[in-house]
Amino acid sequence: MISKSEEGRRSEKSMSQIKSHPDSDEQPEEDGNYELPPLIILTVQRYEGETCEGQFHGQGVAYFEGGHVYKGMFSKGLMDGFGIFTRAGGLKYEGEFVRNIPMGQGTYTWPDGSTFKGEVYNGIRHGTGTYKCTQNSLFYSGQWHQGKRHGKGTAYYNEEKTSWYKGDWVRNNREGCGLRCYPSGNIYSGEWKNNQRHGEGTMRWLNLGQKYVGAWQDGVQHGQGTHVWNLWRKDGSQYSQSNRYTGEFAQGQRHGWGTFYYAGGAIYEGEWKNNKKHGQGKFTLSDGRAFEGHFVDDQMITPNLRAHAPLGAFPLSHSNSSLPGPDMALNIDCLLDIIPERKRDTERKQVEFVVLRQERELRSICSFYSRLGYARSPENTLQLSRLQFWRLLKDCNIHHRGITLTQIDRLIREDVDPAEIHSPFTPVLLRKLVSYLVIVAYHIHSKDMVSPKYLLAACFSKLMTDDILPNAKNVKGFLFRQPDVGVVAMNYMKRCWEVFQLFCTATRDEQTMTCHHLLWMFKDLHLLDHKLTTRRLLEIINAESHDPDNLSASVDLEITFLEFFEVLLGCAEVTCEQVSETLKEDHQVSGSNTETRKDSPEVETGISSAQDGSQFNVKTEANEIPETAEYTNNPGGEIMCRPAENDTKDGKLELKMKTVEFFNHFFFPASDYYQLVTRNKERKAPPRISETDALDKMQQKPNHAVRTTCS
Structure with a gap:
């Protein structure tokens, strides 16, 4: 009925990992399947209840030697009918009895709260029932035979029910056909033997984007099969083509004869050894050119290279197709x-x-x-x-x-x-x-x-x-992330390149800029305010860094013009948080009524000097916003441009207007004024005479002047 030690016997064996794939969730599951003890001889110490002709008969309570207790129905001195038997150690059976033996529908409850509810025969689980283990959250519902999970059944291995098996069982082992879902979401469907994938089956590694269909042995791919690798971009989208291998496997690795179909269209057909091309093989490129020879450790041995023209084509004379x-x-x-x-x-x-x-x-x-x-x-x-x-x-x-x-x-x-x-x-x-x-x-x-x-x-x-x-093709950054905004920004590229060069530092034989120089540029141009603070500027600079939270890590790093330009665009989104309706109307009017020059119209803008408080006017170019476009992938993998639909949605128009406003009303005027002030200072400053010029003038003086000076 119940084991004397009342300790659970662990019968679940380890699942072998697929050797070619790190699958951390394929770990051994401890099923916590408590075994029931054999039937025991009971000696009644005391009885309280109904009797008939000197025998226990009807409702009653019997107290046995050793501390066991039965409360329920009796018939002719035997436990018979519905009753509750509690062992001295705490294990309890509540259900039907036939002539002192648990038989029929019943429930076993262990001291730790684990339970079995279902059919019982001769005191053991036999038929259909449900077992719950509180020690490791195991839950099994299905068929039993002689106390073992046997037949069809479903087992859950955690509380979240993300790890489970549904299928055939043989004496507590997964054996036959079944579906296994692992905690990671990976799924195997196929044949099992002794708790391991064995026979024909399909495994899907969802996190890795891979799938294998074929033969298994002792938990790993072994025999003939097909393995597919889906290729994913960082944004989660999937490439239209996948890598695929069809052929022989040995102990989880490509081994023997097989064909590998590359996502790019190339094909390798030949011998493999330990996941590498090894032996005689033929490699065919996507354009039909083929190379046949001997491979060693995934590399073609060049001296044995032979080229074949694709079907329907003639080899080009004096050409080397390799x-x-x-x-x-x-x-x-x-x-x-x-x-x-x-x-x-x-x-x-x-x-x-x-x-x-x-x-x-x-x-x-x-x-x-x-x-x-x-x-x-x-x-x-x-x-x-x-x-x-x-x-x-x-x-x-x-x-x-x-x-x-x-x-x-x-x-x-x-x-x-x-x-x-x-x-x-x-x-x-x-x-x-x-x-x-x-x-x-x-x-x-x-x-x-x-x-x-x-x-x-x-x-x-x-x-x-x-x-x-x-x-690749998962475009990030402030410049090209939204194609139509990038089109607008590109109109300011040449002018921004001139400003970039202005603030670069000459090193070696080239001009470069560091993030530190960029910070000083924003300070010199008086572009920092309560919106665009130094910290916010550093966050924009570090937006694509390896450690964006470490704002000081990249201060001394050199930057290219792309990084400089994208920082400006990021600042535009912060500085021009709300585009005024007046600016929108002016843009619409200028777009419809103003005659533009070849380059762009001129707009008068003013900015107050933080140094002397004087007002000044500079003329800046306000390029028209070009016709917008969106990039779309076509089936061939290339991109095409098409006019943007509903451009005013999702703030696209506002973002483009922010870009226009920032360059025309903030950055370029500030840069022009900085250059103007710098030139004025240089004019007022006394001319500097270099050491070379001073020596030349001294040499041009008469000798007596030199002597007089010396004396």
């Missing part, structure tokens, strides 16, 4: 110089091979960012600029890797004029973009590589997998 096209030709000599000379050619080819695998995505990313800031985007007519390249790096959080965008500019400077190193207008061709990314990959990932066979290829592959593909 190299990127001319528009993607790499310039990474600065990196190859650190590679031993005998390995440079192979290293370059391995990098080119990785580039070819990612060609489709790289072209799509380049096209996407080249269109940021434009209201209209004629096909293939826009060229990526350094400003947009900076935005790509920031969207991919490269600046969180211990390197600034200014430092990256120096790493990729090539043989350009010093004035062009940090210019936002410098064009970045596709081949330069790819080369720059390879260089960046080496400088941020090489220190983490543990003896890779091909260092540069491994670094670039890691950059694409960890940084670029998951984050």
Whole structure:
């Protein structure tokens, strides 16, 4: 009936983790399944109740040796009918009895509050019943056989009921077909044996965005199966294509013969070993070009490379299809110089091979960012600029890797004029973009590589997998986050670049600015007030930093023009919290009635000097707001621009007006006045004579004048 020790026997075995996936919630579950004790011999010490012909019969209470008590129905001296039996240790059975044996419907209650309610046969759980354990929140409802969970049943392993199993059981073990939901939300549906995934089944890792359908053995993928990796962006959206492997697995790893379909369209078909391409295989690019040869540790052995033309096409004469096209030709000599000379050619080819695998995505990313800031985007007519390249790096959080965008500019400077190193207008061709990314990959990932066979290829592959593909096209920052506002802001870019250069500090052979200089600029221009405080300005500066709460961490870091420009736009949202109705009306009137110049109309604005209290007027350009546009992804992965609908909704118009007001009524007038005051001070100051000029004048004097002076 009840175990003598009244201790629960733990019969649930550990669930093995899938070796190829860190699944922390697949831990052993302790089921707390208390076993019932065998039937015992009872000796009545005292009886109180009804009798018939000298025997206990009817309602009564019996007290037994050892402290056990029964209260209920008796028949001809035996416990028979409904009653309550309480053991000396506290275990209680309340239910039906047949000739001294618990039999029929009943409820067992353990001293700790754990219960079983259901069918009982010969004193043990047998039939259908529900078991609740207070020790670990286990709840089971289903079929029982000879005291064991056996047949169909559902078990919950926590109070929240986020961890559960529903399916077949064999002697307290998950065995047969069943559905298992883990605390993380991951789900397995399929065959089980001895509490482990075993046989055919489907596993979905929701947090990882992965799915496996196929054979299992002892809890891991083993045999023939298909594994799918969904690719997600930071904003939670999913890429239209997924990585997929179909083939053989061994002990949770891709092992044997299999085919890997890459999201970009490439395909590898061949041999695998321990999750790596190893042995004979064929790699086909998305454009149909194919490479067949021998792979070792996920790398193609170049000497065995053979190229095949895609079906329906003729191979080009004098062409090497194992190299990127001319528009993607790499310039990474600065990196190859650190590679031993005998390995440079192979290293370059391995990098080119990785580039070819990612060609489709790289072209799509380049096209996407080249269109940021434009209201209209004629096909293939826009060229990526350094400003947009900076935005790509920031969207991919490269600046969180211990390197600034200014430092990256120096790493990729090539043989350009010093004035062009940090210019936002410098064009970045596709081949330069790819080369720059390879260089960046080496400088941020090489220190983490543990003896890779091909260092540069491994670094670039890691950059694409960890940084670029998951984050690209998820535009952040104040400039391009809302496309139509970005179009407006781009009209002020040239003028802001001039102001940026004005406040830069000359270092080495270039001009740079730090966040500290930026803070001083706002102070010199008297742009700080009760709305735009120093703290609020620091919060805007640190909006995309790795630790935005540490406001002083980036004060001494150098910034690019993109970061400077986006700080201005962030300040516009704070300074111009409410756009006056007068300004809106003036804008509407100027948009419909005013004849504009080629550049823009001139607006008279005034600002009071904080230094001498005098009034002054300066003329600033107030560019018209261009026709707005929104960026939308088309099925091909590129972006298109279309006119914005309901532009007045969600404050879009107000945000654009804030941008116009800030530059025309605050920033540019303040900058103009600062330059005016600076020039006036320079005019009033006595001319400075350099040491060279002084020596020249002394040498021009007559000798006697020199002697007189000496005497």
